[in-house]
Amino acid sequence: MPTTPTTGNSPYDPLDLTAHDPIAQLAEARRRCPVSQPRPGVFVVARHTDVTDALRRPDTLSSEDNFVLEAGTRTAALPATPITMLDPPDHTALRARLRRWFAPAKLRREEPRVHGIVSDALDQLRPGQPVEVWSTLGRAIPARTVYAFLGLPQQDWDRVQEWADVVNDHFPQVSLEMPEMAALVGYLGELVATRAAAASTGTGVLDGLVHPQPDETPLEPVEIIMHCIQLILASTDTTGSLITNLLYQLLIDRDRWQGIVDDRTLIPRAIEESLRHDAPLQYVLRTATAESEFAGCPVPAGSRVVLSLQSANLDEDAWGADAAAFSVDREPGQATLATFGYGIHTCLGAPLARLETRLLVEGLAERFPGMRLAPDYSWQPAPRAMVRRPARLDVVL
Numbered sequence: 001m002p003t004t005p006t007t008g009n010s011p012y013d014p015l016d017l018t019a020h021d022p023i024a025q026l027a028e029a030r031r032r033c034p035v036s037q038p039r040p041g042v043f044v045v046a047r048h049t050d051v052t053d054a055l056r057r058p059d060t061l062s063s064e065d066n067f068v069l070e071a072g073t074r075t076a077a078l079p080a081t082p083i084t085m086l087d088p089p090d091h092t093a094l095r096a097r098l099r100r101w102f103a104p105a106k107l108r109r110e111e112p113r114v115h116g117i118v119s120d121a122l123d124q125l126r127p128g129q130p131v132e133v134w135s136t137l138g139r140a141i142p143a144r145t146v147y148a149f150l151g152l153p154q155q156d157w158d159r160v161q162e163w164a165d166v167v168n169d170h171f172p173q174v175s176l177e178m179p180e181m182a183a184l185v186g187y188l189g190e191l192v193a194t195r196a197a198a199a200s201t202g203t204g205v206l207d208g209l210v211h212p213q214p215d216e217t218p219l220e221p222v223e224i225i226m227h228c229i230q231l232i233l234a235s236t237d238t239t240g241s242l243i244t245n246l247l248y249q250l251l252i253d254r255d256r257w258q259g260i261v262d263d264r265t266l267i268p269r270a271i272e273e274s275l276r277h278d279a280p281l282q283y284v285l286r287t288a289t290a291e292s293e294f295a296g297c298p299v300p301a302g303s304r305v306v307l308s309l310q311s312a313n314l315d316e317d318a319w320g321a322d323a324a325a326f327s328v329d330r331e332p333g334q335a336t337l338a339t340f341g342y343g344i345h346t347c348l349g350a351p352l353a354r355l356e357t358r359l360l361v362e363g364l365a366e367r368f369p370g371m372r373l374a375p376d377y378s379w380q381p382a383p384r385a386m387v388r389r390p391a392r393l394d395v396v397l
Contacts, residue, residue: 151204
């Protein structure tokens with residue numbers, strides 16, 4: 001017989017920012033109530049097997065309105081729907097259209113340009129210099145990479161980043177009336193119009209959206225603008241959080257950092273372990289379009305379902321008794337990594353995020369092998385509902 005989800009005393013509430021860190025709460029949820037109801041109409045799914053199963057079920061768990069947590073609440077009217085809020089068949093067509101820019105061969109051709117962006121950032125730094133990683137590297141490198149990927153003129157990158165930083169700081173409660181959002185929309189609108197009036201350059205995501213392939217349906221300008229904003233917001237804060245989380249874990253134990261300095265082939269494995277141990281995006285949201293069931297618990301149609309990526313990545317049943325530990329020696333493929341989603345909504349930009357992070361850590365290990373945490377540094381979480389990272393990371397190069 002189906003059981004009833006835990007209510008009232010749910011150990012984890014995704015909107016509660018008063019907790020220092022939700023890791024202990026998520027562990028209690030996995031043990032005591034793998035499906036709980038912290039708020040009316042909101043259900044949290046905590047175990048790895050249930051989260052990965054849910055990510056495979058777009059037919060009964062819709063991505064529509066997936067940045068609004070309150071049940072029965074709709075996203076503010078958008079001029080066009082971004083890919084993360086689409087269901088098939090619309091999602092299928094748009095994903096196929098965007099995927100060609102994230103194909104492995106395409107990313108291999110992009111690596112020298114990303115390497116140049118990383119090198120330019122590191123050229124500004126000197127050994128022995130105190131640096132706050134999040135603001136200096138974590139924000140800047142992913143932002144500049146996505147601007148290059150989109151094909152935005154380099155002379156505009158700094159002002160675009162100023163707007164995007166403010167918008168990201170308000171995510172997911174972003175209003176189209178925000179001055180920075182309005183400025184970003186206006187800028188992209190002018191750029192779309194300019195590109196549409198000129199011949200295709202054959203480079204950059206924006207140009208490809210403005211000038212479709214013969215078998216592709218032309219997009220309205222507002223659709224192109226929204227898809228570009230989606231790429232900017234989705235790829236900057238999360239990748240910056242990955243960079244900051246990884247460097248913290250490597251520096252908190254000097255043997256870890258020295259191991260990377262001595263053997264750069266360990267970097268990809270360290271990146272995967274950071275993605276598992278400290279998921280930059282803590283959870284994703286779905287809406288049940290029909291009555292569903294997780295761990296024997298019924299979830300009524302219309303409910304908002306929180307799929308805890310962080311909890312799935314720390315589930316002892318999937319990752320072993322040492323799941324809570326950060327270990328560069330962890331065997332790859334031990335379980336399904338939920339960080340970038342799964343199934344049809346697997347993050348398109350995941351390979352690009354890994355590339356940026358690898359090149360940065362390689363550059364830091366080469367130039368600053370003696371890098372260490374600043375004296376008296378203490379990890380404090382950023383006050384964000386969906387993103388996990390320290391509010392700042394102070395190091396000495």
